[in-house]
Structure formats: structure tokens, C-alpha cells
Amino acid sequence: MNKTRHITNPQVTEYMNGFYKAASPELDELRRQAETDDVPIILKETEDYLNTLLAMVKPKRILEIGTAVGYSAAYFAVKSGAAVVTIEKGEDVHLTAKSNIEELGLSGQVRLYCGDGEEETLKLMEAGEEAFDLVFIDAAKSHYKRFLDAALKLSHPGTVIVADNVLFQAKTVSDEYDPSGKHKTNIRRLREFIEYVYDHPALETSLAACGDGLTISVVKEI
Numbered sequence: 001m002n003k004t005r006h007i008t009n010p011q012v013t014e015y016m017n018g019f020y021k022a023a024s025p026e027l028d029e030l031r032r033q034a035e036t037d038d039v040p041i042i043l044k045e046t047e048d049y050l051n052t053l054l055a056m057v058k059p060k061r062i063l064e065i066g067t068a069v070g071y072s073a074a075y076f077a078v079k080s081g082a083a084v085v086t087i088e089k090g091e092d093v094h095l096t097a098k099s100n101i102e103e104l105g106l107s108g109q110v111r112l113y114c115g116d117g118e119e120e121t122l123k124l125m126e127a128g129e130e131a132f133d134l135v136f137i138d139a140a141k142s143h144y145k146r147f148l149d150a151a152l153k154l155s156h157p158g159t160v161i162v163a164d165n166v167l168f169q170a171k172t173v174s175d176e177y178d179p180s181g182k183h184k185t186n187i188r189r190l191r192e193f194i195e196y197v198y199d200h201p202a203l204e205t206s207l208a209a210c211g212d213g214l215t216i217s218v219v220k221e222i
């Protein structure tokens with residue numbers, strides 16, 4: 001994918017990506033396939049950033065909202081050894097992810113659900129699911145707030161909640177990056193989401209201009 005990104009200088013990104021190492025040859029191949037098929041998966045520099053976060057948090061249980069073809073779910077499983085639960089709304093892509101996870105031999109570690117991120121998370125809670133140590137939100141940008149509110153119900157003090165693409169190729173920062181106004185709703189909702197996580201009394205949040213922009217929030221209290 002070669003979209004213009006305004007968050008970091010492309011030369012800086014290229015330099016950072018020089019340090020990228022795939023978690024396994026199989027994941028490298030899955031990344032290549034997703035990029036060829038134009039499936040949006042986590043950027044290399046985002047993955048690089050998550051590597052350190054995983055080493056710090058040492059999660060045993062990870063919740064992901066937005067599976068796509070299962071790349072990041074497989075990455076989380078391989079890199080951290082955690083049990084991963086991932087939710088995807090699109091039926092076809094959910095089935096592709098399921099078959100990718102099976103092919104990677106990760107079916108015992110990754111549970112895949114098809115449905116809306118908020119609804120499925122609440123169903124898990126009602127079914128008595130244990131709290132997660134790390135939550136990764138990477139789905140429909142205009143719904144991040146409801147995904148986060150649902151994820152908070154399956155969190156504990158110390159849970160880290162990461163939301164990807166919050167700077168949306170800098171469109172969140174300035175309307176000048178959306179001259180046609182096509183992304184107005186996503187932009188407004190992402191701005192509201194960022195304010196929400198910064199102001200939330202139970203969260204300590206930082207914004208990282210890495211990849212397409214990440215919020216990293218730590219749950220202080222429930």
C-alpha cells in the first residue's frame with residue numbers, strides 16, 4: 001500500500017521500518033499477502049511499537065476488535081503467547097481469518113467471533129469471560145467510543161487499551177487533509193474519541209504519532 005501519510009516524515013518511517021523484523025516467516029508471508037490484496041493490516045512501525053508494549057505488559061489475555069484476515073491476531077498470539085479473542089463484523093473476511101489461523105496452527109490460541117465489536121464483547125461479558133490484559137481496537141473508526149466502553153467492562157486495573165488509526169492520516173488533526181469532506185463523520189468521531197479517552201477518569205492516556213496514530217490508555221480503576 002502506498003498511501004500518503006502525513007503523520008511522520010516518510011524518510012523517518014523508512015528509517016524506522018529498517019529495524020522491522022517479522023515475528024515469523026509465516027507471518028511475514030501473511031503480511032505480504034494482505035498487502036498484495038490491499039487488506040488494511042497493522043503497519044510495520046505499529047507492529048514494532050507493539051513489540052515493546054507486549055514485552056512491558058506481558059499479557060496473558062488479549063481482546064482485539066477488528067480481525068480482518070487475522071494478521072494482528074496471529075501476531076499477538078505468536079509474539080506474546082497470550083490467548084487471543086478477536087471480533088470481526090464481515091462474514092467473508094472472518095472466514096478467511098479463521099482459515100489463516102488454522103493454517104498457522106493457532107486455533108488453540110486464537111478464538112474468532114463474527115459480529116459487531118461492542119455486541120460481541122458484551123455477550124462475552126455476560127457469558128462470564130475473564131478480563132483482558134490488553135485490548136486492541138482496530139475496526140470502524142466512528143465506533144471507537146462504544147468499542148472502548150464495552151472493552152472497559154472486560155478490563156481490570158492495569159489493562160492497556162490501544163486504539164489504532166486515530167490520527168487517520170492526519171485528517172483528525174486538520175480538515176485540510178480531507179478537502180472533499182468525505183470523511184467528516186469519521187474525523188468528528190475520532191476527535192471525540194481522543195478527547196474522551198484523555199478526559200476519562202479511569203484512564204491514563206497517551207497519543208503516539210506512530211503508524212497511523214495510536215492512543216494508548218492504561219486502566220487506573222474500574
Ligand SMILES: C[S@@+](CC[C@H](N)C(=O)[O-])C[C@H]1O[C@@H](n2cnc3c(N)ncnc32)[C@H](O)[C@@H]1O
Nearest residue numbers: 041042066068071072088089116117138139140
Ligand atoms: C483495519 S482492519 C483490521 C486489521 C487487523 N487488526 C490487522 O491488523 O490484521 C478493520 C476491520 O474491522 C472490521 N470492522 C468494521 N466494523 C466493525 C465492527 N463494528 N465490529 C467488528 N469489526 C468491524 C472491518 O470489517 C475490517 O476487517
